[in-house]
Amino acid sequence: MNVYLKHALTWIKSLASIDMRLVATTLVSIGILHICATLASPHLVEKTAYSRLKATLPINKMKILPPIKPDAQPLPFLSADVRYAMCLFSAKAGPITITAELPDRGWTLSIHTPQGDNIYTATGNTARSSQITLQIVASMSSFSGLTPQSLGLTLSEDPVQTVEAKKGIAILRAPDRGEAYSRNTILAMRKAKCFYAKQ
Amino acid sequence: MKTPKQYWPSKENTLTLNTGHKHTMKFAIHRLKKRALLLSHALSDWAAFIGIVLIGGIGSSWYLVSNGTALTTQVTGPWVMWTNEARVDADPYTRAHFAREATLNLSTQVASTFIARKDSDGVRLHSSCEYKINGKNLNASWWSLSVFDSSGRLIPNPIDRYAFTSDTVAISPNDQFVITLARNVQPGNWLPTTGAGRLTVVLMVLEGRNASVVNPDEYQEITLPEITKVHCR
Numbered sequence: 001m002n003v004y005l006k007h008a009l010t011w012i013k014s015l016a017s018i019d020m021r022l023v024a025t026t027l028v029s030i031g032i033l034h035i036c037a038t039l040a041s042p043h044l045v046e047k048t049a050y051s052r053l054k055a056t057l058p059i060n061k062m063k064i065l066p067p068i069k070p071d072a073q074p075l076p077f078l079s080a081d082v083r084y085a086m087c088l089f090s091a092k093a094g095p096i097t098i099t100a101e102l103p104d105r106g107w108t109l110s111i112h113t114p115q116g117d118n119i120y121t122a123t124g125n126t127a128r129s130s131q132i133t134l135q136i137v138a139s140m141s142s143f144s145g146l147t148p149q150s151l152g153l154t155l156s157e158d159p160v161q162t163v164e165a166k167k168g169i170a171i172l173r174a175p176d177r178g179e180a181y182s183r184n185t186i187l188a189m190r191k192a193k194c195f196y197a198k199q
Numbered sequence: 200m201k202t203p204k205q206y207w208p209s210k211e212n213t214l215t216l217n218t219g220h221k222h223t224m225k226f227a228i229h230r231l232k233k234r235a236l237l238l239s240h241a242l243s244d245w246a247a248f249i250g251i252v253l254i255g256g257i258g259s260s261w262y263l264v265s266n267g268t269a270l271t272t273q274v275t276g277p278w279v280m281w282t283n284e285a286r287v288d289a290d291p292y293t294r295a296h297f298a299r300e301a302t303l304n305l306s307t308q309v310a311s312t313f314i315a316r317k318d319s320d321g322v323r324l325h326s327s328c329e330y331k332i333n334g335k336n337l338n339a340s341w342w343s344l345s346v347f348d349s350s351g352r353l354i355p356n357p358i359d360r361y362a363f364t365s366d367t368v369a370i371s372p373n374d375q376f377v378i379t380l381a382r383n384v385q386p387g388n389w390l391p392t393t394g395a396g397r398l399t400v401v402l403m404v405l406e407g408r409n410a411s412v413v414n415p416d417e418y419q420e421i422t423l424p425e426i427t428k429v430h431c432r
Contacts, residue, residue, distance in 0.1 A: 042298035076352065077302050078302070079403065081363075106405065112303050116285060118303075119287060
């Protein structure tokens with residue numbers, strides 16, 4: 001027992017010889033660098049999902065992508081279980097209108113910012129087909145002219161939802177049920193529009 | 200008596216001069232060595248300090264962004280889910296993780312994306328082995344299960360099959376399903392893994408019944424499937 005006690009005392013004494021100021025400085029420096037590296041990490045990524053898609057998609061136009069295959073996979077972990085229609089939008093010049101029909105369960109319409117945040121999602125259900133009309137505005141706080149509705153340019157009778165985003169990607173996902181359903185799926189996807197609503 | 204004028208130093212004087220010069224040289228070299236030693240000590244201390252800070256700071260950030268922690272991920276058996284994926288209020292680790300992955304997934308408010316890189320025994324999934332994914336039909340609006348290589352690329356195969364969904368999977372009368380990950384043709388729900396190396400299985404559950412609980416009495420847990428190794432080559 002005494003031997004262990006002596007060892008413990010020797011160990012405690014050896015701790016006293018460590019420069020605690022240096023240890024504290026090292027730990028604080030590690031912490032600061034850790035925080036900086038974590039916060040800077042998204043900005044240091046060479047190819048984000050947005051930058052990869054930006055090169056292949058037209059602006060303010062919905063494009064139906066071909067079926068996802070190993071040689072036609074625009075993003076990693078992009079599953080081949082659904083068909084995709086994407087629109088790269090920019091609301092700097094004015095509000096962008098996105099319309100889509102979600103006829104069944106598994107169908108989704110989502111809006112993503114260039115940073116990858118999913119700021120809006122609508123999902124389909126089996127009970128009834130959902131018609132979605134979205135208006136994307138650059139800023140809700142500043143007055144950017146009269147809305148299309150106030151000018152008598154209401155696009156549909158469906159309620160219009162407003163989302164704030166300067167630019168981003170709208171993604172329509174349609175479950176791929178196989179060859180037998182593909183024609184109907186494509187027909188429903190073609191109804192999706194993404195355009196600059198001129199005032 | 201007049202001493203003769205000496206034009207050259209005597210033997211004794213020469214010795215004295217030489218030894219004095221040698222001592223001075225030795226002292227200068229010793230001083231130089233000491234300074235160099237002090238400088239190298241100071242430099243090595245700084246190098247060690249900077250090295251520890253760099254490895255500790257960047258290494259810990261890299262590890263937590265890649266693997267997550269109990270605060271950022273939810274681990275259920277072999278399945279890992281980033282709890283704040285694609286959310287506007289996501290934490291910096293989640294944000295950095297998905298920026299690096301370059302994915303555009305749905306937010307966890309509507310969908311849960313579970314990723315498995317290991318089987319239920321904790322062993323890395325590999326295409327040289329055959330696996331059975333056993334589960335009960337998930338209590339969700341829609342779900343899909345896809346297999347990728349370790350970098351998120353689809354695995355090329357002659358039948359162009361990369362995923363099963365709640366619409367396409369064959370479910371037994373007792374509401375169970377079995378999906379087989381294997382190189383060679385298998386009966387039932389077969390996902391080919393032809394020589395891809397390390398595998399990643401992604402399970403996306405859309406509007407799982409526990410995603411948003413309106414009525415607490417209707418709360419039901421999603422039972423995630425098990426991944427069992429059958430055999431390896």
